[in-house]
Amino acid sequence: MAWVNALLQGILIGGFYALFACGLSLLFGVMGIINLAHGDLAVIAAFIALTIAPATGLPIVWSFVLVVPIFAIGGYLLQRTLLQASLDRSPFTTLLVTFGLSVVIENVVLEVFTSNGQSLNIGSLIANSFNPSTAISISYFSLVVLAIAVVVLACLQLFLSKTMTGRLIRAVADDREAAQLSGANYRHLFAIAAAIAFATVALAGMAYGMYTEFSFSSGSANLLFAFEAVVIGGIGSLWGTLVGGVVLGIAQQVGAQINPAYQILAGHLVFLAVLAIRPRGLFGVRAAT
Amino acid sequence: MSTTVTDATVPPLAPTTASSTLRVVRASRLPNWLTPILAAAGLGLLAFLPAFAPQSETALFVNVFVLLTMALMWNLLAGYAGMVSIGQQAFVGLGAYGVLIFAKSGMEPVASLPLAAIAAAIIALPVSLLVFRLRGGYFAIATWVVADLAMQVIDSISAVGGGTGENVPGLSSLSPAAFGRVTYFAALAVVALALAASYGLLRSRLGLVLAAVRDDEVGARSAGARVMRARRIVFVVAALGCGAAGALLAVSQLQVQPASVFNVQWSAEMIFATLIGGIGTLEGPILGTVIFFVLQQNLANDGAWYLIIFGSLAVLIAIWAPKGIFGLIDRRFAISLFPLGHRVEHLSRPASAPPAPVAANPTSSRGGAVGAAGPPA
Numbered sequence: 001m002a003w004v005n006a007l008l009q010g011i012l013i014g015g016f017y018a019l020f021a022c023g024l025s026l027l028f029g030v031m032g033i034i035n036l037a038h039g040d041l042a043v044i045a046a047f048i049a050l051t052i053a054p055a056t057g058l059p060i061v062w063s064f065v066l067v068v069p070i071f072a073i074g075g076y077l078l079q080r081t082l083l084q085a086s087l088d089r090s091p092f093t094t095l096l097v098t099f100g101l102s103v104v105i106e107n108v109v110l111e112v113f114t115s116n117g118q119s120l121n122i123g124s125l126i127a128n129s130f131n132p133s134t135a136i137s138i139s140y141f142s143l144v145v146l147a148i149a150v151v152v153l154a155c156l157q158l159f160l161s162k163t164m165t166g167r168l169i170r171a172v173a174d175d176r177e178a179a180q181l182s183g184a185n186y187r188h189l190f191a192i193a194a195a196i197a198f199a200t201v202a203l204a205g206m207a208y209g210m211y212t213e214f215s216f217s218s219g220s221a222n223l224l225f226a227f228e229a230v231v232i233g234g235i236g237s238l239w240g241t242l243v244g245g246v247v248l249g250i251a252q253q254v255g256a257q258i259n260p261a262y263q264i265l266a267g268h269l270v271f272l273a274v275l276a277i278r279p280r281g282l283f284g285v286r287a288a289t
Numbered sequence: 290m291s292t293t294v295t296d297a298t299v300p301p302l303a304p305t306t307a308s309s310t311l312r313v314v315r316a317s318r319l320p321n322w323l324t325p326i327l328a329a330a331g332l333g334l335l336a337f338l339p340a341f342a343p344q345s346e347t348a349l350f351v352n353v354f355v356l357l358t359m360a361l362m363w364n365l366l367a368g369y370a371g372m373v374s375i376g377q378q379a380f381v382g383l384g385a386y387g388v389l390i391f392a393k394s395g396m397e398p399v400a401s402l403p404l405a406a407i408a409a410a411i412i413a414l415p416v417s418l419l420v421f422r423l424r425g426g427y428f429a430i431a432t433w434v435v436a437d438l439a440m441q442v443i444d445s446i447s448a449v450g451g452g453t454g455e456n457v458p459g460l461s462s463l464s465p466a467a468f469g470r471v472t473y474f475a476a477l478a479v480v481a482l483a484l485a486a487s488y489g490l491l492r493s494r495l496g497l498v499l500a501a502v503r504d505d506e507v508g509a510r511s512a513g514a515r516v517m518r519a520r521r522i523v524f525v526v527a528a529l530g531c532g533a534a535g536a537l538l539a540v541s542q543l544q545v546q547p548a549s550v551f552n553v554q555w556s557a558e559m560i561f562a563t564l565i566g567g568i569g570t571l572e573g574p575i576l577g578t579v580i581f582f583v584l585q586q587n588l589a590n591d592g593a594w595y596l597i598i599f600g601s602l603a604v605l606i607a608i609w610a611p612k613g614i615f616g617l618i619d620r621r622f623a624i625s626l627f628p629l630g631h632r633v634e635h636l637s638r639p640a641s642a643p644p645a646p647v648a649a650n651p652t653s654s655r656g657g658a659v660g661a662a663g664p665p666a
Contacts, residue, residue: 034426036375085608093607095373095426096564100604103557107593107600220553224437227430235427261445268438272419275431279422 001135002257008138010253014246015146016211019204020226021233021241022153023197029236030173030193031087033094037102039223041198042205044105045071046214047113049120049206060120064206068199075198079191087190102219110216120209145207149245152200153238159196169193221264228271234284243282311635315628324626335477344469351541353582354476355534358483359559360566360574362530365487367560368569369499370523373425375556376432379416379439380528382551383409384535386443389545392459393449399460399475402536409532410525417524421517433553440551454546457539472541479533487571490526491629495519531555557596561603567613571627576615 024038035041048070049063058066086097122141129139160166171179172186180186208214208222225248233244248267255266274281315321339347359377366372387405392398420431444452460468490496498519501509510516539545558581566577581599588595606613612620619625 028426032425034430036426036429082604082608089608089611091425092367092371092373093611095429096367096560096607097604099373099375099429099557099560100564100600100607103554103561104597104600104604107597110593111597220433221437224430224434227427228434231423231427231431259445261441265438265441265445268434268441271434272438275419275422 001133003254005136006253006257007250008136009142010250011246012139012142012146013249013253014229014242015142015149015249016204016207017225017229017245017248018242019145019149019152019200019207019245020222021229021245022149022156022238023200023204024223024226025230025235025238025241026156026193026200027197028230030169031094031190032173033083033087033091034098034227035197036095036098036223037105037219038098038201038226039221040102040105040109040219041071041201042208042222043109043214043216043219045202045205046120046209047109047118049209050118053120059122060210061122061125063120064203067206068202071198071202072195076191076195078198079194080187083194084187084190102223106216106219113216115216117213117215118209119213120206122210126210141211145211148203148207149242152203153242156196156200157238165189165192225267228267231281232271232274234281237281237283240281240283247282311633313631313633315631317625317628318623319626319628327626332477332481336474339470339473344466347469347473348541349582349586351472351476351537353578354480355537355541356558356562356581357574357578358480358530358534358537359555360562360578361480361483361487361571362527362534363556363559364563364568364571364574365490365523365530366527368563368573369491369496369503370520371503372520372524373429374432374524374527375429375553375560376420376434376436377527377531377559378551378553378555379432379436380409380413380531381535381538381555382436382439382443382547383412384532384537385539385545385550386449386535387532388536388539389449389455389457392457393455395459397459398457398540399471402475402479402533402540405536405539406529406533409535410529413525413528414521416528417521421520421524433556436551436553436556440547443551444547450545452547454544454549456544460540460543472537475540476537479537483530483533484571486526486530488627488629490523491571495522496629499523554596557600561599563613564603564607565599565613567615567619569612570615570619570625571629572619572625573613573615577613580614 020038020042024035027033027035045067049060049067052058052066053060053063056063056066082097082101083094086094126139126141128141129137130143131137158166160170168179168184169189169192171182172184172189176186204222208218229244229248230241231244232247233240233242247270251270252263252267255269256263258266278284335350338350342350359381363374363377366374366377384405387408388398388401391401391404396404416435420428420435423431443449449455463471491499498509498514498516501512501514502516502519506516535550538550562577562581563574564577565580566575567573584599585595588598610617
């Protein structure tokens with residue numbers, strides 16, 4: 001029964017990873033860049049929620065109403081300035097710039113919020129669970145996060161395939177020059193994609209902060225897990241990202257079941273195994289180049 | 290420098306300038322005897338430092354040499370081979386743990402330093418088989434995953450101290466002064482070798498292949514350049530250097546701990562030092578490392594601010610001065626001490642030509658078709 005529980009917990013954790021990963025996946029799909037500050041952005045979102053909830057009197061669960069728009073605007077502005085400037089130079093530069101941002105953000109958070117672990121306290125909501133048997137416990141909160149991940153992925157899919165802006169973003173991603181000739185403003189479209197990616201990472205960061213303790217240094221682990229979910233699922237496939245998150249979650253939970261110290265190790269090993277055996281990922285449409 | 294690297298005396302560009310012959314030379318205005326003399330003088334000066342500097346000073350220099358070694362290695366990876374690795378701390382950590390393991394089996398820690406570095410390089414070979422399947426940003430995070438994996442593995446082995454790490458045995462018998470000297474000279478030897486190896490490697494055929502790949506990968510491949518092989522050699526050499534740097538850390542700090550030696554901060558520091566000083570030159574990492582330590586020493590009491598300032602500076606420089614501070618200096622004065630690029634000079638000119646040797650294109654005197662090694666921009 002403990003193994004069944006590990007499997008179920010893995011699937012639930014997979015929802016977190018997918019929520020983390022979809023922003024990373026979107027930015028790569030549209031601009032071909034990897035945002036190495038992705039995990040640290042999630043951490044700032046959690047810290048901002050921690051700060052503004054008492055200041056505004058909003059319950060922490062509802063703080064996303066403020067944090068998500070703040071992040072969307074921040075993402076738009078960052079893309080129009082620093083990220084676009086680096087992208088104009090080269091993808092190589094963008095990679096280094098996002099890594100620099102990641103280190104800077106991490107250390108600013110350390111200086112501002114100290115190295116203490118924090119959590120977003122949502123009271124009894126986190127503890128409620130559904131127990132079909134004594135060995136199995138399904139947290140309602142994790143189920144909600146999984147559902148959010150599915151909804152976000154579905155919305156992204158619909159946005160990219162059905163709306164004018166979404167189609168323009170895909171057009172720009174496919175062939176920037178041709179899209180520009182047809183009047184598409186790629187800088188604006190890139191920034192919209194960044195705004196969406198930042199909004200999803202804010203959601204992911206807050207869900208993470210409600211679920212477990214976080215600190216200034218939690219970002220890099222989140223980045224690695226999100227990245228592993230993307231590669232396992234297959235680069236370029238949004239739904240693959242969800243499957244990748246679930247596979248990673250299961251690997252980690254099964255590893256932890258063998259020995260608690262093997263949780264992260266098991267995830268990394270499954271990632272490397274996928275890389276060795278099927279570099280395209282499970283649902284990849286193209287190789288990770 | 291005006292050493293003729295190849296006997297590439299090319300035919301005149303146009304028949305009308307029949308008296309003009311072109312010669313490809315290393316791109317620096319400094320005379321070519323200056324580099325060995327300056328290198329010897331610098332090395333000599335540094336070799337005498339422990340004779341008059343207090344041990345606290347030499348200990349600082351050990352840290353400078355460690356970071357400079359790492360920065361030189363990262364510069365080889367990213368500045369010449371176009372590979373952005375964020376997982377070099379994997380090899381730093383493995384080098385450090387190599388020293389611990391050899392010392393625990395009874396070896397002299399300093400003597401085990403080369404072995405530890407070689408062990409890190411050997412591990413880099415199978416790692417390259419996996420991470421080379423990914424490119425660009427994906428390669429970058431994959432190396433980071435490998436580093437985290439290495440840390441997790443070491444963390445779970447209680448024979449080397451698990452998560453809390455362990456002290457390196459075998460150095461406690463030395464007096465503090467003798468210990469300071471030993472670590473200082475070990476670090477000086479490592480950094481001198483790293484610099485010499487980088488220079489030698491980049492002026493070799495391999496350096497030419499890397500420059501060709503950077504300028505035009507498809508073209509280089511079709512001309513027979515073995516791109517993967519060149520990249521793999523650089524990856525293994527960088528692991529060797531970072532392993533040596535990590536081994537130095539273990540020796541100088543007398544203890545190793547997974548969370549410290551496998552910390553991504555090592556990658557951050559080597560990357561920032563290289564970017565600020567100037568990626569794709571050998572002077573750049575040196576300059577960047579010096580700037581890093583000046584900042585760190587002046588902001589020692591301000592927590593992590595030195596890293597925040599250093600990182601922000603690196604971001605701004607990466608975007609608006611991609612050749613770094615040395616690039617700005619070199620563009621103005623062409624005083625490269627370790628010239629790796631080439632420029633084209635006229636051997637004999639028609640009377641109307643300007644008297645001074647002219648670069649084929651003054652703004653890119655270190656680039657052009659002949660190829661100065663530099664970052665893929």
